[in-house]
Amino acid sequence: MNQRDRLISPPLNFSNENKVILSFEHAYAQRYNQIDSLIILVSDNCGTSWSRVFAMGPDGNGIFETAPKTDLEFIPTSADDWCGVGWGADCIQLDLSAWAGKANCRIAFEAFNKLGNNLYIDNVVVSRSGVGITQLHNKTVTVSPNPSNGIFYITTPYLNQQKAEVYSIDGRLLFSKDFNSNNLIINLSSYPAGIYTLKIIANQQNYQIKLIKK
Structure with missing residues:
Protein backbone atom coordinates (compact mmCIF):
# COMPACT_ATOMS: atom_id res chain seq x y z
CA MET A 1 0.00 0.00 0.00
CA ASN A 2 1.30 3.46 -0.97
CA GLN A 3 4.47 1.92 -2.44
CA ARG A 4 6.47 4.06 -4.87
CA ASP A 5 8.79 2.53 -7.48
CA ARG A 6 10.94 4.52 -9.89
CA LEU A 7 12.40 3.71 -13.28
CA ILE A 8 15.16 6.28 -13.92
CA SER A 9 16.84 6.97 -17.25
CA PRO A 10 20.60 7.23 -17.71
CA PRO A 11 21.96 10.80 -17.97
CA LEU A 12 20.66 12.63 -21.06
CA ASN A 13 22.43 15.54 -22.72
CA PHE A 14 20.06 18.18 -24.13
CA SER A 15 22.70 20.93 -24.29
CA ASN A 16 22.50 21.21 -28.09
CA GLU A 17 18.71 21.03 -28.31
CA ASN A 18 16.06 23.74 -28.37
CA LYS A 19 13.08 21.38 -28.18
CA VAL A 20 12.68 18.11 -26.27
CA ILE A 21 9.65 15.81 -26.51
CA LEU A 22 9.04 12.69 -24.38
CA SER A 23 6.64 10.03 -25.64
CA PHE A 24 5.97 6.48 -24.51
CA GLU A 25 3.40 3.69 -24.51
CA HIS A 26 1.66 2.42 -21.39
CA ALA A 27 -0.77 -0.34 -20.44
CA TYR A 28 -2.92 -0.40 -17.30
CA ALA A 29 -6.28 -1.65 -16.04
CA GLN A 30 -7.84 -0.44 -12.80
CA ARG A 31 -8.37 -3.16 -10.19
CA TYR A 32 -11.51 -2.84 -8.05
CA ASN A 33 -11.75 0.88 -7.19
CA GLN A 34 -8.10 1.38 -6.24
CA ILE A 35 -6.46 4.53 -7.61
CA ASP A 36 -2.90 3.86 -8.74
CA SER A 37 -1.03 6.62 -10.54
CA LEU A 38 1.91 7.33 -12.81
CA ILE A 39 4.16 10.28 -12.00
CA ILE A 40 6.90 11.59 -14.30
CA LEU A 41 9.74 13.72 -12.99
CA VAL A 42 12.73 15.42 -14.61
CA SER A 43 16.10 16.33 -13.10
CA ASP A 44 18.79 18.62 -14.54
CA ASN A 45 21.40 17.73 -11.91
CA CYS A 46 21.66 13.99 -12.54
CA GLY A 47 19.01 13.10 -9.97
CA THR A 48 19.96 15.23 -6.98
CA SER A 49 16.59 17.01 -7.19
CA TRP A 50 13.47 16.44 -9.29
CA SER A 51 10.62 18.44 -10.84
CA ARG A 52 7.24 16.79 -11.35
CA VAL A 53 5.93 17.27 -14.91
CA PHE A 54 3.07 14.77 -15.07
CA ALA A 55 0.73 12.80 -12.80
CA MET A 56 -2.34 10.81 -13.77
CA GLY A 57 -4.46 7.90 -12.58
CA PRO A 58 -7.66 6.11 -13.58
CA ASP A 59 -11.14 7.63 -13.59
CA GLY A 60 -13.09 4.48 -14.50
CA ASN A 61 -13.76 5.72 -18.03
CA GLY A 62 -10.37 5.31 -19.70
CA ILE A 63 -8.70 8.68 -19.16
CA PHE A 64 -5.55 6.77 -18.15
CA GLU A 65 -6.60 3.12 -18.29
CA THR A 66 -5.99 1.18 -21.51
CA ALA A 67 -8.26 -1.77 -20.66
CA PRO A 68 -11.58 -2.03 -18.77
CA LYS A 69 -11.71 -2.38 -14.99
CA THR A 70 -10.98 -5.89 -13.73
CA ASP A 71 -10.83 -7.85 -10.49
CA LEU A 72 -7.82 -9.79 -11.78
CA GLU A 73 -4.13 -9.08 -12.16
CA PHE A 74 -3.67 -7.20 -15.44
CA ILE A 75 -1.17 -8.49 -17.99
CA PRO A 76 -1.36 -7.05 -21.54
CA THR A 77 -1.65 -9.90 -24.03
CA SER A 78 -2.47 -8.06 -27.26
CA ALA A 79 -1.84 -4.72 -28.94
CA ASP A 80 -5.38 -3.65 -27.97
CA ASP A 81 -4.35 -3.67 -24.31
CA TRP A 82 -1.94 -0.76 -24.91
CA CYS A 83 -2.58 2.96 -25.20
CA GLY A 84 -3.77 4.45 -28.46
CA VAL A 85 -5.08 1.19 -29.91
CA GLY A 86 -8.13 -0.35 -28.25
CA TRP A 87 -10.32 0.72 -25.34
CA GLY A 88 -9.28 3.66 -23.24
CA ALA A 89 -6.46 6.15 -23.13
CA ASP A 90 -4.34 7.64 -25.86
CA CYS A 91 -0.56 7.46 -25.56
CA ILE A 92 1.14 10.26 -23.66
CA GLN A 93 3.47 12.89 -25.09
CA LEU A 94 5.10 15.58 -22.96
CA ASP A 95 6.94 18.74 -23.95
CA LEU A 96 10.16 18.88 -21.91
CA SER A 97 11.60 21.89 -23.73
CA ALA A 98 12.10 23.64 -20.39
CA TRP A 99 15.15 21.36 -20.08
CA ALA A 100 16.47 22.02 -23.60
CA GLY A 101 20.00 23.40 -23.49
CA LYS A 102 20.86 21.50 -20.31
CA ALA A 103 23.15 18.54 -19.72
CA ASN A 104 23.02 15.84 -17.02
CA CYS A 105 19.25 15.45 -17.30
CA ARG A 106 17.38 12.38 -16.15
CA ILE A 107 13.76 11.30 -16.51
CA ALA A 108 12.00 9.21 -13.85
CA PHE A 109 8.81 7.18 -14.20
CA GLU A 110 7.29 6.68 -10.76
CA ALA A 111 4.48 4.20 -10.11
CA PHE A 112 2.43 5.00 -6.99
CA ASN A 113 0.69 1.77 -6.01
CA LYS A 114 -2.49 1.79 -3.94
CA LEU A 115 -2.85 -2.02 -3.96
CA GLY A 116 -4.31 -1.75 -7.44
CA ASN A 117 -2.82 -3.30 -10.57
CA ASN A 118 0.26 -3.63 -12.74
CA LEU A 119 1.45 -0.68 -14.83
CA TYR A 120 3.55 -1.26 -17.96
CA ILE A 121 5.77 1.25 -19.80
CA ASP A 122 7.34 0.57 -23.21
CA ASN A 123 8.85 2.26 -26.29
CA VAL A 124 10.15 5.34 -24.49
CA VAL A 125 11.31 7.99 -26.98
CA VAL A 126 13.04 11.30 -26.26
CA SER A 127 13.07 13.36 -29.45
CA ARG A 128 13.18 16.78 -31.01
CA SER A 129 9.85 17.04 -32.85
CA GLY A 130 10.07 13.42 -33.93
CA VAL A 131 13.81 13.34 -34.73
CA GLY A 132 15.51 11.16 -32.14
CA ILE A 133 18.10 12.37 -29.66
CA THR A 134 18.11 9.30 -27.47
CA GLN A 135 15.48 6.92 -28.66
CA LEU A 136 14.30 3.38 -29.11
CA HIS A 137 12.43 3.18 -32.36
CA ASN A 138 11.31 0.65 -34.94
CA LYS A 139 11.01 2.63 -38.17
CA THR A 140 13.64 0.63 -40.05
CA VAL A 141 13.19 -2.80 -38.49
Whole structure:
Protein backbone atom coordinates (compact mmCIF):
# COMPACT_ATOMS: atom_id res chain seq x y z
CA MET A 1 0.00 0.00 0.00
CA ASN A 2 1.30 3.46 -0.97
CA GLN A 3 4.47 1.92 -2.44
CA ARG A 4 6.47 4.06 -4.87
CA ASP A 5 8.79 2.53 -7.48
CA ARG A 6 10.94 4.52 -9.89
CA LEU A 7 12.40 3.71 -13.28
CA ILE A 8 15.16 6.28 -13.92
CA SER A 9 16.84 6.97 -17.25
CA PRO A 10 20.60 7.23 -17.71
CA PRO A 11 21.96 10.80 -17.97
CA LEU A 12 20.66 12.63 -21.06
CA ASN A 13 22.43 15.54 -22.72
CA PHE A 14 20.06 18.18 -24.13
CA SER A 15 22.70 20.93 -24.29
CA ASN A 16 22.50 21.21 -28.09
CA GLU A 17 18.71 21.03 -28.31
CA ASN A 18 16.06 23.74 -28.37
CA LYS A 19 13.08 21.38 -28.18
CA VAL A 20 12.68 18.11 -26.27
CA ILE A 21 9.65 15.81 -26.51
CA LEU A 22 9.04 12.69 -24.38
CA SER A 23 6.64 10.03 -25.64
CA PHE A 24 5.97 6.48 -24.51
CA GLU A 25 3.40 3.69 -24.51
CA HIS A 26 1.66 2.42 -21.39
CA ALA A 27 -0.77 -0.34 -20.44
CA TYR A 28 -2.92 -0.40 -17.30
CA ALA A 29 -6.28 -1.65 -16.04
CA GLN A 30 -7.84 -0.44 -12.80
CA ARG A 31 -8.37 -3.16 -10.19
CA TYR A 32 -11.51 -2.84 -8.05
CA ASN A 33 -11.75 0.88 -7.19
CA GLN A 34 -8.10 1.38 -6.24
CA ILE A 35 -6.46 4.53 -7.61
CA ASP A 36 -2.90 3.86 -8.74
CA SER A 37 -1.03 6.62 -10.54
CA LEU A 38 1.91 7.33 -12.81
CA ILE A 39 4.16 10.28 -12.00
CA ILE A 40 6.90 11.59 -14.30
CA LEU A 41 9.74 13.72 -12.99
CA VAL A 42 12.73 15.42 -14.61
CA SER A 43 16.10 16.33 -13.10
CA ASP A 44 18.79 18.62 -14.54
CA ASN A 45 21.40 17.73 -11.91
CA CYS A 46 21.66 13.99 -12.54
CA GLY A 47 19.01 13.10 -9.97
CA THR A 48 19.96 15.23 -6.98
CA SER A 49 16.59 17.01 -7.19
CA TRP A 50 13.47 16.44 -9.29
CA SER A 51 10.62 18.44 -10.84
CA ARG A 52 7.24 16.79 -11.35
CA VAL A 53 5.93 17.27 -14.91
CA PHE A 54 3.07 14.77 -15.07
CA ALA A 55 0.73 12.80 -12.80
CA MET A 56 -2.34 10.81 -13.77
CA GLY A 57 -4.46 7.90 -12.58
CA PRO A 58 -7.66 6.11 -13.58
CA ASP A 59 -11.14 7.63 -13.59
CA GLY A 60 -13.09 4.48 -14.50
CA ASN A 61 -13.76 5.72 -18.03
CA GLY A 62 -10.37 5.31 -19.70
CA ILE A 63 -8.70 8.68 -19.16
CA PHE A 64 -5.55 6.77 -18.15
CA GLU A 65 -6.60 3.12 -18.29
CA THR A 66 -5.99 1.18 -21.51
CA ALA A 67 -8.26 -1.77 -20.66
CA PRO A 68 -11.58 -2.03 -18.77
CA LYS A 69 -11.71 -2.38 -14.99
CA THR A 70 -10.98 -5.89 -13.73
CA ASP A 71 -10.83 -7.85 -10.49
CA LEU A 72 -7.82 -9.79 -11.78
CA GLU A 73 -4.13 -9.08 -12.16
CA PHE A 74 -3.67 -7.20 -15.44
CA ILE A 75 -1.17 -8.49 -17.99
CA PRO A 76 -1.36 -7.05 -21.54
CA THR A 77 -1.65 -9.90 -24.03
CA SER A 78 -2.47 -8.06 -27.26
CA ALA A 79 -1.84 -4.72 -28.94
CA ASP A 80 -5.38 -3.65 -27.97
CA ASP A 81 -4.35 -3.67 -24.31
CA TRP A 82 -1.94 -0.76 -24.91
CA CYS A 83 -2.58 2.96 -25.20
CA GLY A 84 -3.77 4.45 -28.46
CA VAL A 85 -5.08 1.19 -29.91
CA GLY A 86 -8.13 -0.35 -28.25
CA TRP A 87 -10.32 0.72 -25.34
CA GLY A 88 -9.28 3.66 -23.24
CA ALA A 89 -6.46 6.15 -23.13
CA ASP A 90 -4.34 7.64 -25.86
CA CYS A 91 -0.56 7.46 -25.56
CA ILE A 92 1.14 10.26 -23.66
CA GLN A 93 3.47 12.89 -25.09
CA LEU A 94 5.10 15.58 -22.96
CA ASP A 95 6.94 18.74 -23.95
CA LEU A 96 10.16 18.88 -21.91
CA SER A 97 11.60 21.89 -23.73
CA ALA A 98 12.10 23.64 -20.39
CA TRP A 99 15.15 21.36 -20.08
CA ALA A 100 16.47 22.02 -23.60
CA GLY A 101 20.00 23.40 -23.49
CA LYS A 102 20.86 21.50 -20.31
CA ALA A 103 23.15 18.54 -19.72
CA ASN A 104 23.02 15.84 -17.02
CA CYS A 105 19.25 15.45 -17.30
CA ARG A 106 17.38 12.38 -16.15
CA ILE A 107 13.76 11.30 -16.51
CA ALA A 108 12.00 9.21 -13.85
CA PHE A 109 8.81 7.18 -14.20
CA GLU A 110 7.29 6.68 -10.76
CA ALA A 111 4.48 4.20 -10.11
CA PHE A 112 2.43 5.00 -6.99
CA ASN A 113 0.69 1.77 -6.01
CA LYS A 114 -2.49 1.79 -3.94
CA LEU A 115 -2.85 -2.02 -3.96
CA GLY A 116 -4.31 -1.75 -7.44
CA ASN A 117 -2.82 -3.30 -10.57
CA ASN A 118 0.26 -3.63 -12.74
CA LEU A 119 1.45 -0.68 -14.83
CA TYR A 120 3.55 -1.26 -17.96
CA ILE A 121 5.77 1.25 -19.80
CA ASP A 122 7.34 0.57 -23.21
CA ASN A 123 8.85 2.26 -26.29
CA VAL A 124 10.15 5.34 -24.49
CA VAL A 125 11.31 7.99 -26.98
CA VAL A 126 13.04 11.30 -26.26
CA SER A 127 13.07 13.36 -29.45
CA ARG A 128 13.18 16.78 -31.01
CA SER A 129 9.85 17.04 -32.85
CA GLY A 130 10.07 13.42 -33.93
CA VAL A 131 13.81 13.34 -34.73
CA GLY A 132 15.51 11.16 -32.14
CA ILE A 133 18.10 12.37 -29.66
CA THR A 134 18.11 9.30 -27.47
CA GLN A 135 15.48 6.92 -28.66
CA LEU A 136 14.30 3.38 -29.11
CA HIS A 137 12.43 3.18 -32.36
CA ASN A 138 11.31 0.65 -34.94
CA LYS A 139 11.01 2.63 -38.17
CA THR A 140 13.64 0.63 -40.05
CA VAL A 141 13.19 -2.80 -38.49
CA THR A 142 10.14 -4.84 -39.51
CA VAL A 143 8.57 -7.94 -37.98
CA SER A 144 6.14 -10.23 -39.79
CA PRO A 145 3.72 -11.59 -38.80
CA ASN A 146 3.07 -9.78 -35.56
CA PRO A 147 1.01 -11.09 -33.75
CA SER A 148 2.31 -14.57 -34.54
CA ASN A 149 1.85 -18.14 -33.35
CA GLY A 150 5.55 -18.15 -32.49
CA ILE A 151 7.60 -17.68 -35.68
CA PHE A 152 8.70 -14.09 -36.35
CA TYR A 153 10.54 -12.97 -39.51
CA ILE A 154 12.78 -9.98 -38.82
CA THR A 155 14.09 -7.64 -41.53
CA THR A 156 16.67 -4.93 -40.84
CA PRO A 157 18.33 -2.40 -43.19
CA TYR A 158 21.85 -3.56 -42.28
CA LEU A 159 24.23 -6.24 -43.57
CA ASN A 160 26.94 -5.78 -40.96
CA GLN A 161 27.29 -7.31 -37.50
CA GLN A 162 24.08 -7.10 -35.44
CA LYS A 163 22.64 -8.65 -32.33
CA ALA A 164 19.08 -9.69 -31.55
CA GLU A 165 17.74 -10.23 -28.04
CA VAL A 166 14.26 -11.18 -26.86
CA TYR A 167 13.07 -10.44 -23.33
CA SER A 168 10.03 -11.59 -21.40
CA ILE A 169 7.66 -9.02 -19.93
CA ASP A 170 9.44 -9.37 -16.57
CA GLY A 171 12.84 -8.62 -18.14
CA ARG A 172 14.30 -12.14 -18.50
CA LEU A 173 16.57 -12.69 -21.51
CA LEU A 174 15.06 -15.56 -23.52
CA PHE A 175 16.95 -15.37 -26.81
CA SER A 176 20.25 -13.87 -27.98
CA LYS A 177 21.89 -14.21 -31.39
CA ASP A 178 24.62 -12.41 -33.33
CA PHE A 179 23.97 -12.17 -37.07
CA ASN A 180 25.33 -10.30 -40.10
CA SER A 181 22.51 -10.36 -42.65
CA ASN A 182 19.34 -8.32 -42.97
CA ASN A 183 17.06 -11.27 -42.19
CA LEU A 184 16.52 -13.32 -39.06
CA ILE A 185 13.94 -15.85 -37.89
CA ILE A 186 13.02 -15.94 -34.21
CA ASN A 187 11.13 -18.95 -32.87
CA LEU A 188 9.13 -18.40 -29.67
CA SER A 189 6.89 -21.45 -30.18
CA SER A 190 7.96 -23.00 -26.89
CA TYR A 191 6.99 -19.91 -24.88
CA PRO A 192 3.49 -19.03 -23.65
CA ALA A 193 1.23 -16.50 -25.35
CA GLY A 194 1.94 -12.93 -24.35
CA ILE A 195 4.03 -9.86 -25.12
CA TYR A 196 7.80 -10.01 -25.54
CA THR A 197 10.36 -7.33 -26.34
CA LEU A 198 12.70 -7.67 -29.31
CA LYS A 199 15.90 -5.63 -29.12
CA ILE A 200 18.10 -5.20 -32.20
CA ILE A 201 21.54 -3.67 -31.66
CA ALA A 202 23.10 -2.35 -34.88
CA ASN A 203 25.28 0.59 -35.94
CA GLN A 204 25.44 1.82 -32.33
CA GLN A 205 21.66 2.10 -32.18
CA ASN A 206 19.01 0.14 -30.30
CA TYR A 207 15.70 -0.79 -31.87
CA GLN A 208 12.93 -2.17 -29.64
CA ILE A 209 9.70 -3.70 -30.87
CA LYS A 210 6.93 -5.54 -29.05
CA LEU A 211 6.44 -9.14 -30.22
CA ILE A 212 2.96 -10.51 -29.62
CA LYS A 213 2.63 -14.29 -29.44
CA LYS A 214 -0.90 -15.61 -29.80
